[in-house]
Amino acid sequence: MTQTTTMQNKSEIYSILAEGLKTPTEDWVSWYNDIGREKLKSLLISFPILDEQEVSNCLPKQLDFKEVDHLYRSYFILPGPQRVVPAESIYKQWTVRNSAFALSKGFLMGDSAEHMNNIFKELDIEIPEEFSFMPDHLILQLELLSLLEENGNEEFVNEFIKEHLDWTEDLVAECTKKQWSGFYYLWIQLIHMFFHKECWKC
């Protein structure tokens, strides 16, 4: 595999992973069932670090739109016992600056959010209004990675992942605590596996 194809692969992977975290549509679910699952699987197992069985386990065979839609609402949207907000700030200390709340944890708009905003600004990227209070949302981070890979920004990507995607373990823990199961639980684990096993370094 050449350098560029890997980068293209990675870009594709990030993009699919991001897409999977968005409000599900019937189109997306049937795409996943018909093509997406196999495609993502083959992209992922092109990284020798990833074990085929492990990857397979994280990718359910057939998704049911209604079911996924329901899970999505209770896991990401509706206030309730299972909602999780996958934004980096919440899982990290709030700020490293001089602040009374420097080492507080569990809040939005921390340093990581601010840094994301700066990156977006520098790259002239606009984010949707509903993400203005969580520019460090996992979806945006994955999308940014996809864009960066596409544009051959490998060095920055590595730096970015080291700094900004070291919290997926805590995210998985939070989902476990909130008794997630099914597609999104596996998806989050897959994302974690990808970063944790340092696939991006390949």
Added chain:
Amino acid sequence: MARYGMLIDTIKCVNCYACSLACQTQNGLPDDENFIYFLEKEEGTFPNVKRDFLPVQCQHCDEPACEEVCPTGATYKDEDGIVVLDNSKCIGCKYCGVACPYSARVQLHDSMYKKGTYEDAGREYNYTVEKCRFCKELVDNGEQPACVTTCISNARIFGDLDDPESELSKAIVEKKAKPLRADLGTKPKIYYVR
């Protein structure tokens, strides 16, 4: 040059945690780390009972046990008698924590470093063993420590022990305030009214 000390009037203390939270925010500590902790003691039997609230923090000993054992000189007493820490010298050996009879040393624990510390950003104080510093930054600026300012009950008085005219020195005499466990020999400079 001064010899800073404090008085804590436990008769006035209502165990409200305001000082520890003000301290936590003054020093930007994580939610589960505090330089001030509280002991409570109950005496007597119903209905003749007394509850004693005791806020404890670094006593700024004149002969600090922590300084004595510190192998690197990281812990030292500054010219105003405040026991401080040079983070760049601290190696995290925790000797000070073991030596301190008041359990006043706090090792900022792992969890706050594991996530979200950007190691490249030049953080120096990983694993240093922190403590109350009498809000040195504020005091140097002519202000009072945060726990003193925030204490609603006015249970805390800060000042110069060498100045017999200071509110602190006078209050110590008037209220017969005494250090905690003076018998331990570190010559603590926080005086308690009990």
Added chain:
Amino acid sequence: MLKSKMTRRTFLKASAITGVVAASASYVGRGNISDASSIQDAEKIPNLCNGCSSRCGMTVTVSDGRVVRVDGNPLHSRSRGTLCGRAHGAALLAYHPDRLTEPLKKNENGEFEPISWEQAYKEIGEKLQTIINEHGPDSFAYFQNPKRVQRLYGDRFVEALGSANIFSHNASCNLSRDTGFKHVLGGVPSGDVANAKVTLFIGRSYGDGIRPSQLQNLVTAKDNGSKIYIVDPRLNSTSNLADEWLPIKPGTDLALLLAIANVLIEENLYDKEFCEEHGNRFEDFEREMKQYTPEWASDKTDLSVDVIKQVARDLGENRPKAIVEQSWKGAFGCNYENSTETARMVGLVNALLGNINVDGGMLFTSGPSLESPDNLKEPGELKPRVDGAGIKGEKWYLADTAKGVGNAVPDFVKEGKLKAAFCQHHNPVRNHPDYEVMKEGYEGLDLLVVVDIWMSETAEVADYVLPESSWLERTEAVEGLGGKTPTVNLRVQAIDKIHPKTKNFSEIMSELADEMGLSDYFTDLETENRTACEKLGISYDELLEQGTIQLESTWEPGYQGSNTESGKVEFACQAFEDAGFTAVPKWVEPKVTIPEGEFRLIHGKQNIHSHTYSTNIPKLAQISKEYNLDSVWINKKRADELGIKDGDPVIIENEMHTGKTTAKVTEAIHPEAAFYPSHYGSRASLTYNDDNGLSINDYTPHQYEAMSGAPNMMETSVQIKKDGA
């Protein structure tokens, strides 16, 4: 059909990605422990703390658009430069992950779904209008926390629709107190504790339910050598400031007060002149008090005859600088069948001491009068209140109309009297006794709209939940504080809204009013604020700068008459007789007698929490955890009998509920009482308060005190046993 391409909905709009970004450019490291006071380029904005409902003046430091520090505002009469712990905890609320971010509507499946503000206004407006057309304006009610912005936009909205059904959260706080005081003294005075020579606290603990200025006044009193008595089944956190603790049997404070009155009169230690000149039917009172001897009261209260006499004498001999403090919820806010009678007696013992409106006594001070623009439309005639408060012949005729019997909602709904309700800054489903009954009651409404910053037990049963901007993200209405020196205060927006779709309460209500054709009753907040200041002759801009402005004192010492039926102090109230009770207060037994082997479950505040919301704040939840604050206090002797040791896991149960907690075994509580703090046991789905203990309201049935309709929150008996035994 096979779809070969994934349709992407890329969120990021990038023109072109070029070049390399300076990766860690914006991560600023700190070489040392943070010194939050040395923050550079920061802006300091005056605010009113929302850690609890006291609204202490504070200064918020903002740097790069984020809150970096909060400090007490030395100019403010409540904080006087200090802040309690809650303030630091509440500072980051705006950034809390549980924040509601857009309007929610409950769909047919009982699930919430996000909707637009336009849709919310339209649907709520239409539904409310239909309900009012069909059932009349009095089928609509509003539940609030009575602050000025709520009154300007919430109360006015209700009244514009022709309803008088305004309820404050106080039914679960001090409805009995206010009802009692209203009838004997015409209102609730505040104790001039700093200048009193003797103060008797009944259930109220300045060190647990902190309002800084009050605690400071108590410390001043202590420094000045005044004598302080604390009457409480539990040795509370204020105890070290007290000279004596009276460990009363819970629910019998009334007996103590009756006996104090008896001694004051028998030993001629009362202000005869005042009582005869300014008292209504004092002779009746005098006659009735004869029966309540200290011996009789000793039997009821478990206090010794000597102690009762000593307290009475101390008060009498030091009059008029001797007071029985009015309390908040304390012992008689809304807790027992005899709470309203207790409140009447607190008022009357103070009157016996001749301390009404004198230095060191019980003061009636008024806040500044704040007015709205003249051109606003005034509400017309209002339908009678659904709870019948203040209406002769109705069950709760006596109840204070400024508070209302809000705990009766489930019954109003069942009786078909109430169809629609708005609820803001208040969580009645959790905060009134009996969760199941409350839940069912509120669910039974045809329309329930909750305005809040995150989900609550009440929001969970609502039809619409509207997201409010949190306290540091909004400017509020100019508000006044009474006292010897009245002040005007303001909460000023400190940071930009974190969630762009949240709105201020004032915006929400006036926009809904527009939708319903009620625009003429409202104007925007800025106009309200400027008008209020102009009419007072102060500068709004100065207020924006400072957050607080002191006014000239308007307080005149000396008795000024009472706002009661007779215009005097009512030692006997006709209204009580009209309502089927006795004109002169009399002994009323608590409703529940605690069987041998059981406990009366009593509750109270903890100084790092407020109501039931603050356990969802990590900093504060952490303290609860570290110091095991969510434990049940049990008397040592009782615990020994039950084989319970300090720190043991225990089960608290009665016919309503069974729950687990840990025991704090202590000598510092009356054997009959089990104390559990009132902040825990949330059932709402919030991030930081899972496993957070028990709620006292799960153990108390839905019930009413006969006089005021208050929920009798401590009228319940529980069993406690060791878990696993």
